[in-house]
Amino acid sequence: MTTQELTDQYIAGTYARLPVTFVRGAGSLLWDADGKEYIDLGSGIAVNGLGLADAGWADAVAAQLRQIAHASNLYYTQPQAQLAKALCERTGMQKVFFANSGAEANECMIKCARKYAADRWGENTRPGVIALKNSFHGRTLATLAATGQEAFHHDFGPFPTGFYFAEANNIQDLARVLAENEGRCCALLLEPVQGEGGVVPLTQEYVQQAAALVKSREMLLLFDEVQTGNGRTGTLFAFEQYGVQPDLLSTAKGLAGGLPLGACLFGETTKDTLGAGSHGSTFGGNPACAAGALYTLSRIDDALLAEVRAKGARIRQRLEGAPGIQSVTGLGLMLGLQTVRPAKEVLADCLHQGVVVLTAKEKVRLLPALNIPTDVLERALDVICQVAAG
Ligand SMILES: *Cc1c(COP(=O)(O)O)cnc(C)c1O
Numbered sequence: 001m002t003t004q005e006l007t008d009q010y011i012a013g014t015y016a017r018l019p020v021t022f023v024r025g026a027g028s029l030l031w032d033a034d035g036k037e038y039i040d041l042g043s044g045i046a047v048n049g050l051g052l053a054d055a056g057w058a059d060a061v062a063a064q065l066r067q068i069a070h071a072s073n074l075y076y077t078q079p080q081a082q083l084a085k086a087l088c089e090r091t092g093m094q095k096v097f098f099a100n101s102g103a104e105a106n107e108c109m110i111k112c113a114r115k116y117a118a119d120r121w122g123e124n125t126r127p128g129v130i131a132l133k134n135s136f137h138g139r140t141l142a143t144l145a146a147t148g149q150e151a152f153h154h155d156f157g158p159f160p161t162g163f164y165f166a167e168a169n170n171i172q173d174l175a176r177v178l179a180e181n182e183g184r185c186c187a188l189l190l191e192p193v194q195g196e197g198g199v200v201p202l203t204q205e206y207v208q209q210a211a212a213l214v215k216s217r218e219m220l221l222l223f224d225e226v227q228t229g230n231g232r233t234g235t236l237f238a239f240e241q242y243g244v245q246p247d248l249l250s251t252a253k254g255l256a257g258g259l260p261l262g263a264c265l266f267g268e269t270t271k272d273t274l275g276a277g278s279h280g281s282t283f284g285g286n287p288a289c290a291a292g293a294l295y296t297l298s299r300i301d302d303a304l305l306a307e308v309r310a311k312g313a314r315i316r317q318r319l320e321g322a323p324g325i326q327s328v329t330g331l332g333l334m335l336g337l338q339t340v341r342p343a344k345e346v347l348a349d350c351l352h353q354g355v356v357v358l359t360a361k362e363k364v365r366l367l368p369a370l371n372i373p374t375d376v377l378e379r380a381l382d383v384i385c386q387v388a389a390g
Contacts (some may be wrong), residue, residue, distance in 0.1 A: 027226065
């Protein structure tokens with residue numbers, strides 16, 4: 001049987017997979033089982049920030065695998081300690097909890113916000129979390145409940161309660177939800193750019209006003225940077241571009257450069273909220289993943305971040321107003337294209353022509369590696385322009 005036949009027979013059918021089996025990658029190039037070459041503008045959904053098979057990254061991970069791949073959090077291990085220090089120093093946050101995925105990092109944020117509220121105002125007094133409509137926060141029950149898209153609220157109930165929704169970029173609507181739930185809420189949860197929701201950036205004005213509203217009620221500001229983090233938007237984390245400092249910050253996708261690792265970062269207000277026994281994860285901060293992340297973070301320096309901003313601007317320059325492209329949204333190398341042709345058709349035609357793109361709702365989504373070579377990017381843009389023009 002072929003890989004695709006085996007997959008369809010033996011793996012749960014939770015994904016509508018495209019008929020491609022990727023076997024190898026190098027930087028921003030990918031090859032399938034038939035030897036066909038592709039340019040990768042998806043990065044495994046914002047995971048492979050340094051491209052595939054980066055030599056330094058592979059060496060760092062392999063060296064750690066040969067030392068100690070796993071020990072559990074019953075003990076101390078060096079890579080996660082070094083990684084936590086680097087993350088705190090580069091974000092202004094104070095402490096870190098390591099998880100394995102974005103959803104788990106968000107679970108930790110929600111648990112921490114609720115415990116903070118329980119410690120302060122009494123258990124079950126202010127457990128409410130306000131999230132935004134059109135958001136995406138993960139596939140666990142609590143993060144599905146926090147996801148502001150109706151489609152995710154079927155079939156798996158009952159869901160955890162205490163989540164309320166306000167319209168993105170509408171400060172009046174947030175004020176309304178706050179007023180309707182006065183004294184019941186402990187946190188506001190934001191994605192600075194709604195990724196799965198169609199690459200919709202929050203405006204700086206909205207985020208600053210929202211942060212002020214939340215602060216005046218002594219609520220916590222939670223940033224879900226699972227997708228926007230780790231250099232994706234042209235700064236290490238997107239919150240830097242909004243002029244606010246979150247109380248809690250989650251990240252995952254690009255953190256370990258291709259290995260599964262999530263992190264919840266705690267600010268001054270919440271750094272001591274979770275004590276011994278209050279939360280945990282067997283694999284969280286696993287030394288191999290932490291070594292991959294420590295290396296990845298060391299490469300996301302000012303020069304690479306400037307490159308991300310310049311390449312994002314270059315993509316906009318080429319695609320804004322191009323035939324068949326109605327708009328370009330996003331930040332840095334996290335971009336959404338509203339195309340005249342249906343996004344799924346654009347994706348399929350690009351794939352046929354050797355360019356891997358993603359979709360997000362009705363948009364074509366681009367998440368290239370942060371270090372994609374300029375000539376490779378230009379070739380991919382040629383294909384997108386031709387496909388979008390129909
Ligand atoms: C992908 C994503 C998640 C979920 O991450 P997983 O690693 O798939 O659990 C949560 N929030 C945002 C903003 C995401 O983009």
